[in-house]
Amino acid sequence: MGTIAKRKVMPKSRAGAGAHEHDVRDLGLAAAGKKRIEWADRQMPVLRRIRERFSKEQPLKGQRLGACLHITCETANLLRALKAGGAEVFCCASNPLSTQDDVAAALVAEFGIPTYAIHNEDRDTYYSHLRAVLDRHPTITMDDGADLVSLLHTEYKDSAEEVFASMEETTTGVIRLRAMEKDHALKIPVVAVNDAQTKHLFDNRYGTGQSTLDGIIRATGVLIAGSIVVVGGYGYCGRGIASRARGLGADVIVTEVDPIRALEAAMDGFRVMKMIDAAKVGDIFVTATGDKHVLAAQHFTAMKDGAILCNSGHFDVEIDMAYLTDAAKSVDHDVNKNVDAYHLTNGRTLYVLGQGRLVNLACAEGHPAQVMDMSFATQALASEWVAKGEQLPAKVHNVPLEIENDVAAVKLAAMGIKIDTLTAQQKKYLESWESGT
Template identity: 65%
Template sequence: MNYDIKDINLAPGGKRRIEWANNDMPVLSQIRARFEKEKPLKGMKMSACLHVTAETANLVRTLQAGGADIVLCASNPLSTQDDVSASLVKDYGISVFAIKGEDNKTYYKHITSALDHKPTVTMDDGADLVSAIHKERKDLIPQLCGSMEETTTGVIRLKAMEKDGSLKIPVIAVNNADTKHLFDNRYGTGQSTIDGIIRATSLLLAGRTVVVAGYGWCGKGFAMRAKGMGAHVVVTEINPIRSLEAAMDGFMVMPMLEAARVGDVFCTLTGNLHVIRKEHFEIMKNGAIVCNSGHFNVELDIGALEALSTSVNKDVRNGVDQYMLRNNKSIYLLGEGRLINLAAAEGHPACVMDMSFATQALATEYAVKNKGKLVPKVYDVPKEIDQWVANLKLKSMGISIDTLTKEQEKYLASWEEGT
């Protein structure tokens, strides 16, 4: 078995972490039990490019239980939990190519290693595998029955590929499932981003002005949690509907050029490029803290920050770099601008990833069962999968809901009855 990890001897700690996460992932556990019996993925070679965390490990175990021959690589250089990588290799016999802090060259070498597995189905967290296949490994396209995409950023990239005719394989946008973005993005990102910022800085958010760039589901979750911690929250947006929603949710809304003057803590959650730029860094307060919780660190123009600086003090705290600007002010960058919830914390709680990864597993089963029937485009997750996962999650939480009576079903199906 090929693999490239930090240290195989870290496995015992990783196994404990995986088992702890599994305790709070009852829906995925039920799917794993069924997969173990039915083997719906038998004969499939899978390559997955995901955040290598304890929660991801339980997804990979589920896919393996379903019969898949799976290889895992990291989707972010700073999100890997090295003890989890070690346990996946030693305890579960899964090839992993991921080392926390790996440089850019190693990151792409690991993606190449995952593709050398010659997958028939892939799973992405940011579309790096699919992108590499279309640019450098077109030989793999004929054998691929589909790919799953977990992130908003990845879906944006894939939709762009579909629009210009570049997409050559079917992709299921798992991120667009209600059981993913309504919960994982809002509650998972909301809580874990706060967690990452506080772990990195030990900052009291109460009374501070927190600037949230982007009011999609991730931005909404983070803004909600920051407000709950007592922060004054400012939202910056380009979308008028979302801006209006943020205002009606009780947040101040203004352009980043105005927010840059008043913010104490800045976090980007947009999926776009250079959301915080040179002109913003120049007018920030002395001691402003800047971080990103979007998928790629390009949301922050780190090159511009470096150009404005006379010096950089690395790791003034773990994962905190101090940039000394020419105007005698300093700006603190967290986690090298990468996903702060994974660079400085442990990512989303297992409870919320239970739904996302249950949907991932079932979407993979759907793609395999429909091999040859799906054309090269971006598909939404079938609604019946969403509903099934939601019902199971409710059951695991001990929550019951109402069902329609026959009379109500008839009324909703009829156009003849009015008031």
């Protein structure tokens, strides 16, 4: 285990400590962004309820909360809730292509949240935005992919002790953090929000499932019915993508490296095979593994002319874009919005969506608000938990089960669904081992 973070102290305000107030594309977009944020808010009843309670109880008062998340309407509503809870909130993007510029503008101009995010920013700007957030000395950080935490362990080592907890939103981030914990390198406590059931069971499956198909359709307009869709990885995201593609009439092939997941896919009724075999027949390829080079040189060569390639995993490493760029005879960018054509030396053309970055965010608007309601309600309540509780040791922590149950119960109530409760007799029966046949 890494060092135990310092005892929690209430932070002094360091608002704007030498940092710029924002870096967004165009503040003139703010009114449009506000409208869309409020539209999403209508579909986020759990988070709204938390925001209302937070504004009365101020559980985050005095905290400086630095968030590195996809800058979308739904994220804006999370940030509003955290601000309502008394925190000084500032944010940057967790992916250069996922920022919605109108939302970034509205966060600054309408909601007073310093924001550093520009759609399609280059790598240097992306990192300067992460630094802008850390230069404001957060006491709590929020990541989607562990980029802030990573900087806090390298370039910003000296600031790490000011951060008494961090939250992690996605599978890839949690994997990185668990690896740090295993190497005794993790210096701050991190809450694995992704691992809460109220997050990955719904967001990764239904959210990524629907929005990935949405991204493919928006970018290409292709008819899914009758297409052969190859899904790389049958985890939470992969299951959602495969089931939604099948729902639209695709013939779905799954590739896996884990025998249990591969078996599950087969029993769910999907064809399962090696990627090299799928490469020869697929029309549309989607990766969602968290792994690198799931689509690589040998696959590109085997693919049919006109194959469409995209990725829904966190980093843009699942498709070996460096090789493809090198190997291509020529590349035509934006043959349709967000579609690049790679002309290979074998005479075939492959189409890559959203530069191999998260297709649901690069080519569509990310997850529907209804599902982000649960993920972000879990984020908000986990922030309250770390702010109000004892200082946690520097390791990866799970979200307490009470928070998950609370989020699920409020979501059910908002959907008008009532469920049974255990009678005293049933509870006793389920807890006893004596009674059998």
